[in-house]
Amino acid sequence: MPTLNWIGKDAVVKHHKDVPFRLLEPVADLSCGPADSGNLIVQGDNLHALKALLPRYAGQVKCIYIDPPYNTGNEGWVYNDNVNSPEIRKWLGEVVGKEGETLDRHDRWLCMMYPRLVLLRQFLREDGAIFVSIDDNEVASLKFLMDEIFGRSNYIAQIEWQKRYTRSNNTSGFTTVVEHILAYAKSSSFSPNLVAKGEEANARYSNPDNDPRGPWKAIPFLNPLSPKERPNLAYDIIQPNTGEILRATRKAWRASRDIYEQYLSENRIYWGKDGKSKTPTVKRFLSEVRDGMPPVNFWDYRFAAHTDIANQELKAIFGDKSFPTPKPTLLIQRILQIATDKDSLILDSFAGSGTTAHAVLKQNAEDGGKRRFILVEMDPGIAQNVTAERVRRVAQGYTNAKGQAVAGLGGGFQFCRLCPEPLFDADGQIRGDVTFAQLAEFVWFVETGTGFSGTADSPLLGIFEGRAIYLLYNGILKDKSADGGNVLTSAVFEALPPFAGPKVIYAAACRLGNARLAREGIIFKQTPYALEM
Numbered sequence: 001m002p003t004l005n006w007i008g009k010d011a012v013v014k015h016h017k018d019v020p021f022r023l024l025e026p027v028a029d030l031s032c033g034p035a036d037s038g039n040l041i042v043q044g045d046n047l048h049a050l051k052a053l054l055p056r057y058a059g060q061v062k063c064i065y066i067d068p069p070y071n072t073g074n075e076g077w078v079y080n081d082n083v084n085s086p087e088i089r090k091w092l093g094e095v096v097g098k099e100g101e102t103l104d105r106h107d108r109w110l111c112m113m114y115p116r117l118v119l120l121r122q123f124l125r126e127d128g129a130i131f132v133s134i135d136d137n138e139v140a141s142l143k144f145l146m147d148e149i150f151g152r153s154n155y156i157a158q159i160e161w162q163k164r165y166t167r168s169n170n171t172s173g174f175t176t177v178v179e180h181i182l183a184y185a186k187s188s189s190f191s192p193n194l195v196a197k198g199e200e201a202n203a204r205y206s207n208p209d210n211d212p213r214g215p216w217k218a219i220p221f222l223n224p225l226s227p228k229e230r231p232n233l234a235y236d237i238i239q240p241n242t243g244e245i246l247r248a249t250r251k252a253w254r255a256s257r258d259i260y261e262q263y264l265s266e267n268r269i270y271w272g273k274d275g276k277s278k279t280p281t282v283k284r285f286l287s288e289v290r291d292g293m294p295p296v297n298f299w300d301y302r303f304a305a306h307t308d309i310a311n312q313e314l315k316a317i318f319g320d321k322s323f324p325t326p327k328p329t330l331l332i333q334r335i336l337q338i339a340t341d342k343d344s345l346i347l348d349s350f351a352g353s354g355t356t357a358h359a360v361l362k363q364n365a366e367d368g369g370k371r372r373f374i375l376v377e378m379d380p381g382i383a384q385n386v387t388a389e390r391v392r393r394v395a396q397g398y399t400n401a402k403g404q405a406v407a408g409l410g411g412g413f414q415f416c417r418l419c420p421e422p423l424f425d426a427d428g429q430i431r432g433d434v435t436f437a438q439l440a441e442f443v444w445f446v447e448t449g450t451g452f453s454g455t456a457d458s459p460l461l462g463i464f465e466g467r468a469i470y471l472l473y474n475g476i477l478k479d480k481s482a483d484g485g486n487v488l489t490s491a492v493f494e495a496l497p498p499f500a501g502p503k504v505i506y507a508a509a510c511r512l513g514n515a516r517l518a519r520e521g522i523i524f525k526q527t528p529y530a531l532e533m
Contacts, residue, residue, distance in 0.1 A: 001152055004144035008111045016115040019051045020422035023438055026414055030384060032392045033412015038345075038372035039357070041391065043383035044418035046349040049376040050119040052418060055445035056452055057374065061123040062344035064130040065335055065356055067327060068116075071109040071137050109138060110145065116349065117149045122449075123347055124186035129156060129339045132182045133327065139180045146184050156183035156190070161331060162300045163307050181335075192338045194292025201293070205286040208273065218270050218281035221260070223252040232256065241275040254282070295338050305330035314353060316400040317393055323353040323386050332359035342369035351375035354387040358394050361409040373413075388415055430528045436474040439527075443471050443506050446531055460497040468499035472507035473527065488512055488524060506530060 024042060026035070042049045120130060130150070134142050139158075147155065159181040167175040205215035227234030233252035236245050237260065253260065260280075263269050268283045305328035313329060314322050332355055340346060342364075348356035360373045375391075377383035397408035423442065425431055430439065437456035444452035448464045459476050461469045477485035477495055485492055488510040496505075502521045510517075510524045517524060 001147065002144070003148055004110070004141060006110045007107045009114070012111045012114045016047075016051070016118045019047055019115070020424070021055070021442060022048055022052045022422055023419040023434070024052055024416040025419050026416050030388055030415035031413060032388070032395060032415075035414050037412040037414065039360075039391075039411060039413035040374045040416060041351070041354075041357070041383065041388050041413050042374070042376045042416045042418070043378075043380055044376070045378055046376045047116055047119070048418055050116065050123075050349055053374065053376075054119065054122060054451070055441035057345070057347070058122050058445055058449060058451040059125060060345055060451045060453065061347045061374075062125055062128045062341065063336065063339040064120055064124065064128070064347045064349075065133075065332060066120070066130070066348060066350045067133040067352060068113060068350050069109070070135045071105060072135070106138070106141065110141060113142070113145060114149075117145060120347070120349065121149055121186065126187050127185075127189040127191070129183060129185045129190045129192075131159075131335050131339070133161075133179060134182060135179050136176070139182070142182055146182055150184040150186070154185040154187065154190075156185055156192070157295075157297045158182055160298045161304055162298075165301045165306055165308075183339075190339075192295055193340075194290060195295050195334075195338065196292050197289075202286065209270070211267070211283065211285075213285050213287065215286040216283040217286070219254075219284050221254045221263075221269070221280040221282050223254050225252055226250065227252045237280065239271065239276070239278065241271055244278070246278055246280075299331075299334065304328070304334045310355070313358075314390075316402075316406075317390055317398060318386075319401045323382070326353040327355045329355055329359045329362055332356050333363050336360065336363045336371065340371060342367060342371065345372050345374070347374045349376040351377040351387050352382070354390040357387075357391045357413070361391070361395060361411045364411070365409045384415075388413070424528060424531075428528060430473075430531075434474075436471070436476050439473050440471055442531065443527075444469060447504060447506075458497060460499070463499070467502040467504055470496060470503060470505040470507075471527075472505065488522075490516075493520070493522075 042053070044052075124130065132142060132146070143158075160178045161181055162177055163179050164175075164177040167177065202215075205217045207215045223230055223233055225233075227248045230252040233254070233256065234248040235253065235257050236247055237253070238244070239246055255263075260269075263282055270281045270283055271277045272281075307325070307328070309330070310326040310328040314320075314326055336344075336346065336359060346356065346360055351357070354375060354377075357373045357375055360371045363369060364371050375387060377387045391413055394406075395408050395411045395413075398406050400406050421431060423431060423434060423438075440454075440456035440461055441452040444450070444454075444461050444464075447469050450464075452461070454462045459470045459472055461471055463469075472486050472488060472492065475485055477492060485495075486508040488505055488507040490512065492507075493512065502523070504523045504525060506525045506527050508527055510526070512520075512522070512524075516522075
């Protein structure tokens with residue numbers, strides 16, 4: 001498979017492994033609604049935020065949508081779209097080294113995107129999918145990246161979204177009216193939902209003969225292939241109303257004579273309004289058609305809205321636009337309708353104005369769903385004053401720019417910041433302020449590669465693939481001596497919740513002999529050394 005190479009690639013391909021794990025610090029004053037809403041807004045560098053979120057959410061996300069910088073070279077954009085910001089330059093200097101000083105903006109963009117996409121893939125469920133908005137500047141490069149990270153066989157579609165419905169007279173070349181959305185699945189388990197049929201599609205069905213089976217649409221009883229190509233479908237048909245013998249000349253019939261006779265006996269053959277047509281048609285009843293249609297890869301502005309609508313939405317909420325180039329809520333809703341279930345978890349690590357969370361709450365209100373969202377926004381001012389504030393207003397209700405009251409959609413979120421210090425200190429030891437619940441998430445992820453969804457109130461974290469996983473830390477056993485129960489002794493082992501099968505036990509030390517470990521089916525892993533990633 002062809003791959004894309006650029007200056008700095010070798011340094012970033014495995015960089016996600018070097019990103020330290022950090023903890024999330026809830027900020028109550030910036031949160032909204034109950035803390036257990038399941039929704040999360042994280043302020044911080046999204047590379048570090050994604051690494052911090054992995055122990056809890058790996059393998060649990062049904063749909064990822066991101067709208068990363070398009071790398072247009074516009075230095076005035078809020079994300080510094082030339083990928084030339086001080087943060088990116090510092091990161092490149094640390095990760096890529098001196099070679100990074102010579103990178104052009106395309107190299108820098110690729111260095112920035114690669115480790116983030118690698119981490120994002122780990123969040124997806126086996127039946128999950130990722131959708132990435134992009135424009136012409138980097139769509140070709142992004143396609144190569146996605147092929148490499150997600151696998152070419154998992155490519156779903158390149159959706160063309162009609163972001164504008166008018167052409168501009170201010171451009172010297174082509175007016176750009178579409179953006180692209182690249183869609184990839186985690187695996188072949190992903191299956192897109194059908195798109196609901198609109199009134200236009202249903203209007204094609206009628207019932208001119210008052211058939212008791214309801215509205216139907218006439219389908220010509222003709223085959224695309226000729227009688228020479230399909231001789232078994234070239235037979236004579238008698239027109240019942242005129243007695244004329246109809247022969248398949250240019251095109252064969254649609255199905256065999258037996259099937260035709262069956263359609264005839266079921267009153268499915270229609271001969272036109274006057275009953276004298278020389279081409280039979282078959283009735284396809286609306287009641288027999290699927291509830292929806294397969295999605296297509298062109299979304300016009302009537303189906304998925306446009307940028308003017310997106311700006312109007314923000315103006316209605318804030319009184320001004322507040323954020324450049326937002327996406328319309330309906331665009332993200334279309335992705336949710338195609339790629340999620342009613343209880344899905346959705347992740348957006350380039351949150352911006354918070355459209356993804358708005359779309360999740362709106363879709364839940366429309367179909368009774370319980371979808372949850374995780375948003376990550378790097379800029380502190382945007383995260384607090386735009387992202388979180390927008391979601392707060394649409395959840396609780398607000399007064400729009402016209403002074404009209406807009407009812408809330410319901411829901412809430414927990415606002416978090418990244419802890420400035422990593423989970424492990426400079427000596428590789430677990431920080432003293434780390435709680436049992438925080439370390440439990442990390443241990444579970446290291447051991448299973450999946451997010452921890454249990455309740456961290458017992459040394460038995462859970463059962464995974466037939467083995468029990470235990471953690472002794474921070475006095476979880478309410479002190480069974482030996483350093484507060486953090487050391488695996490005979491007394492501590494007897495106090496653990498029993499499990500008949502193999503056991504993996506993480507602890508600060510072990511005082512059981514090898515024979516006892518083997519007899520009890522125990523694999524001992526010493527913290528913190530066994531937790532190195």
